[in-house]
Amino acid sequence: MKSPVYNVRPVPLEKIRANSYNPNSVAPPEMKLLEKSIREDGYTMPIVCYYIPEEDMYEIVDGFHRWTVMKNCKDIREREGGMMPVVTIEKDISNRMASTIRHNRARGTHSIDLMVNIVAELVESGMSDEWISKNIGMDADELLRLKQISGLAALFKSREFSQAWAKQEDRVGDGV
Template structure:
């Protein structure tokens, strides 16, 4: 009789932080703005995805395959750690070390990236629904320059309706500067 495979997500465990450690081979890095956004997400939405680990029974330690940055948020944010009772939601996979490394890379690379077009649409909808630039930047993890670039890419003048602009310079045929516009 063959064993039926059951996806690890059906066995989420609450594992104390002191029983979890990072692996030594994860090449993934998260830039500070995205790390702040991850922290905000966990603070406001809670942990919505468990971290992935394998269990080392001889040490009774769970080594991280995927989720190091979610783990880091809990390690560095006392309020979140206390709210979660010092435990991380963990799913366990059982593989040999080379397959664990491959799993780490697959998890990292499978996340993909944000489509610029979709982000432009989201920003446009938020602006048109009355959200301020400050609200948008804070709640979707953008700095002011990134938000401005997305608005510029959209080509929609309505996204700039609440902005004051200085008068532009233009060059006439004699290389003398003069103001254009009002």
């Protein structure tokens, strides 16, 4: 059996539906980042579906959030001509459920150490905090925490700090 990825086909958005068993959810910041990724890079991965011939419909096994982006973003939908890149798998419902869970869990998580290194490289190459936040989907607090973890003072070179430890002049007549 060849892998499904060798048979990507464009499918009209209206012929695709969500499944009823996907436990995965994406937080709003990551959903915005996914939308930005699709807007900037296009669809780089097809969604995985099961084709239901009697209904002429495709049910999503993996890719619900990529599908949601197209459904909710008129500009992306228009750019793509209302077509989603789809691969299909032929499995019974139990195995489709297992596939959904495997796809969700196989994505992994980001290593903090590697993220610290990436942020350090971006800062050292001259990227602003605003650029980093916008382009890799971090809020200001997360970016600050990664910089703090690094322990590199150079990562804070563009920050302004208060003079909290500056000596106050004695005020005359206030009993000090």
